[in-house]
Amino acid sequence: MNKKYILTAEKAHMKLRRISFQILERNTHLNSIHIAGIKENGYLLALELKKILQEISSFQIELSAIELDKSNPIDCKLDAGVRYTSKNVLIVDDVVNSGKAxxxxxxxxxxxSPNQIQTATLVERSYKTYPLHVDYVGVSLATTLEDHISVVFKDGILQGAYLE
Structure with missing residues (x-):
């Protein structure tokens, strides 16, 4: 099957910038935010969002990784060195498929007991089998069950998103 660009690197960065402004607009009452990226690609996107938010806001921003196997996400590991109590947490992943991860x-x-939890993704598939609402979405796609979406990084740099 051929790869088709959903988002070029340039358009993906534009989407992340728009998401960052939406985060800022929705959270003007906050002075800090904790961004937790789901490894691997979600964490790389979280790094990008952190950079953009540091440019456009005065938020104090913390960053951590969430480790889970997307094929069996029951065993989820949070960064043990982070206190999430009373924090404003943004969970980031590259693609939300079923919503399970x-x-x-x-x-x-x-x-x-965080103060609030918000979610962000670069690509959201419109069919979900779990009741999940994503707060910040780069692009939402109607796809078939057979389609596969990949967000690609090379040496930590976002290259784009593809439909296979």
Whole structure:
């Protein structure tokens, strides 16, 4: 099957910039935010969002990684060195397919009593099998179950998103 660009590198960066402004607009009452990226690509996107938010806002921004196997996301590991209690947390992933991985990333945070949890993704598929609303979306696509979406990084640099 051929790869088709969904987002070029330039358009993907434009989407991340727009998401950053939306985060800023929705959270003007905050002075800090904790961005937690789902490894691997979600964490790389979280790094990009952090850079942009540092340019456009006065937020104090913390960053951490969430480790989970997307094919079996039940075993989710948060960064043990981070206190999430009373924090404003933004969970970031590259693609939200069924919603399962994002929900499993949210679940352990709930026990730690954050002030709020918001979610962001570069690509959201319009069919989800789990009840998840993503707060900040770069692009939402109607796809078939057979389609595969990839967000590609090379040496930590966002290259774009593809449909296969």
């Amino acid at each position: 994002m929900l499993h990333a949210i679940h352990p945070l709930l026990a730690l």
